[in-house]
Amino acid sequence: MNLLPYMTGEADGAPHEYLHWRAGPSLAIRDARYKLIKLNRTDFRPENLRRDGRLQPPEGGWATDSPHGQVTFLYDLEADVGELNNLAEGQPEIVARLEAELDDWRATLASEQILPGVRSTITEIDGEWVQLVF
Numbered sequence: 834m835n836l837l838p839y840m841t842g843e844a845d846g847a848p849h850e851y852l853h854w855r856a857g858p859s860l861a862i863r864d865a866r867y868k869l870i871k872l873n874r875t876d877f878r879p880e881n882l883r884r885d886g887r888l889q890p891p892e893g894g895w896a897t898d899s900p901h902g903q904v905t906f907l908y909d910l911e912a913d914v915g916e917l918n919n920l921a922e923g924q925p926e927i928v929a930r931l932e933a934e935l936d937d938w939r940a941t942l943a944s945e946q947i948l949p950g951v952r953s954t955i956t957e958i959d960g961e962w963v964q965l966v967f
Contacts, residue, residue, distance in 0.1 A: 834848055834849075836848055847865070850864060851934055852864075853935060853938045856966050856967050857896075857897055857946070857953070857966030858872075858873045858895070858896070858897050858899050858903070858950075858964075858966060859871065859872050859964075859965065859966050859967075860935060862931050862934055862935045862938070864931070866909060866910060867909055867910065867927055868907070868910055868916070869905065869921075869927075869928060869932065869935065870905070870906040871903045871904070871905050871906075871935075872904050872906070872958075872963040872964065873901065873903055873964045873966075874902050874903065874904055874961060874963060875955055875962050875964040876901065877962070878955070878962065882954065886954055887952060887953060887954050888955065888964070890950075890952070890953060893949055894948075894949025895950040895953055895964075897946065904959075904961045904963055905921045905928060905932075906919045906921055906958065906959075907920045907921040907924055919959055950967065952966070953966045953967070
């Protein structure tokens, strides 16, 4: 879909009710108000990073599974544009709605990604170490 008419104001409304994305095991979805992000927990720590701040990828790229589970983040983009306050624990119904939409979208995708995730780093968010694959 060509999004340019929506970005330039030539088309009214929104092109989609939801915006979805996937990079390796990392997943996200947003609607007009909320963004839900799912990132892999990791055992990697800063000492595992190369000098460029990235992790050395395994041959073939990072796997798309989540051996240590995932952390879910939910942000209210109207009230928290900086995405500083994770609402996931206190808003289970919104998390469930967005996860269901994300699952429906994922069911339409090929199981194998076109390009493997080879760039990755780690960060600590809300006390959880997570791996970012991009």
